[in-house]
Amino acid sequence: MTATAAPAATARAVTREAYRDRLIPLLGTDPRLMCLDTDTGLFGPAHIEAAGEQYLNLGIAEHNLMGIAAGLAFGGRMPFVNTMAGFASSRALEAVKVDIAYPALPVRIMATHGGLAAGHLGPTHHALEDLAVMRTLPAMTVVVPADADATAAVVEQSLDLPGPLYVRLGRKATPAVPSDEPMVIGRAQRLREGTDVVLVGCGPYPVTACTEAADLLGEAGISAAVLNMHTLSPLDAESLCTAASGASLVVTVEEHWRSGGLGGAVCEALAERQPVRVLRIGMPDKFSDTVGGQEHLLDHYGITAARTAAAVTAALEAT
């Protein structure tokens, strides 16, 4: 198989490839595992050969993908299903809800092209609702690995997870997000200590925006903590509340519509446990109407470090 050496901590890498390159060698070690594809193109001839009968390309049929995965899981298997995030969370949602989440089956929904990763391919291929949709499903664990190392860790940890799992992945290379704390599903990573505000992100670019914004704010004398809230469900409310204790502001940053995703999850948790003002930075309430790659779109719609820092500064000045 292709080399699976962990990328250097600062190297850009493609999370969907990191997933693939971790899964393929695992298949041979665990007969429960299956890799079910919908002609995504992620798996080349060498991967398919290595996977043997544990890989199947089911064609462009996402409902069928989820149904077959459920049937296999009922029989004791652990299918990794492959499609784009927008198709997993919208087109195939009913099969995910009824056939996978309802019986709480160990299906791993590996959803590429998360957020704006499809870039110039446009809103038909963007997934800006997936986190909101998936985290409402009972039993569904929802994870957005921030980089390739985190993705490989999620694949490994998923083997011990009894219920269904949704993993949002990217399309092209995205920044590495180094952390001193290990990637553990369900446990937020504290990337920066700080006392005035808490910046909470999920996904490669939003978390990077948070750490860079913390640096910008530090130069202005504002102490910002940063959390990588890679798991949206179950949400690590305890780490969130600990970080927010004493802070006057929490800012969420995500590659998702502003409703229902990370910002929504953080608001719910804080409102119930520890009320504090929250600002949500994400995709404005609209479909993308401009052409460009992922980074262009993030910049265009203000999902950036500069915007995050400016929002914090403005909010603190207003109080």
Place this chain on the structure above:
Amino acid sequence: MTTAGTETIGAIGDTRLGELRERATRIREHVADMCAGPEGGHLGGAYSAADIMTALYFDVMNLDPDRPDAPKRDRFVLSKGHAAVGLYATLAERGYLPVDELATYARPGSRLMGHPVRAVPGVEAATGSLGHGLALGCGFALGARLDGHDSRTFVLMGDGELQEGSVWEAAIGAASLGLDRLVAVVDRNSLQLTGDTDSIAAMEPLADRWRGFGWAVQEADGHDLATLVRALGTTPWEPGRPSVLIARTVKGRGLPFLEGRTACHYVTFSERNHAKARAVLGRSRKEDTR
């Protein structure tokens, strides 16, 4: 584990046939009783499917009510999950749950919901949203093949259900995978909730459509138990192809005052009509066992 008696599959004796007919009538009686409860039930589709489920559960399928999770059992998926009352009645008759429990149907605290749930022994998957069962069946059949045993998976669909596009995704998938231990049965009662299936959405030529998707196809009278047993018992009909039996049925079959009427889709019996239904079915039962 099979319930087949001394008769060989494909040549069912008169005594055995009488037993099966009586089972089917008992199932209809249970359904009538459930439909006399406070919520009523989907009587019409349960009755059109009653003989199909009887053939499967009392002759064709390899199963053991005492071991509902036996790994090599045949699987049944009621894709037309609204016929749950028919499935519950069948499972009770077959010994998966006490017959007395059927009286709890749809009442608070019961595990017998309006659509099948896995809390009920023998129910393989929750169904009721139409168009899901065939893909699930593909997964069951594929899993069995990967496990290296020859169990079969039976998926019972309604003909109105075939209007769901996901059915045809699964039809393509099953044929592509060569799942010849997968058997679909279409309960072709030609009625759906508001009227005639084919006037709502053109379904014909149904057999040709399935053939075109790569399936082995047979058509049969869906109330002829001998034919059902023979046809379903001899699957797979063609190596490498999934099988579909288009079972021509009558919605509400068994109660002449409801048969073939759109209104029998969902029935909440009055006391009087419940008694009438019971009387009709009671007379049928005497004929079954004569």
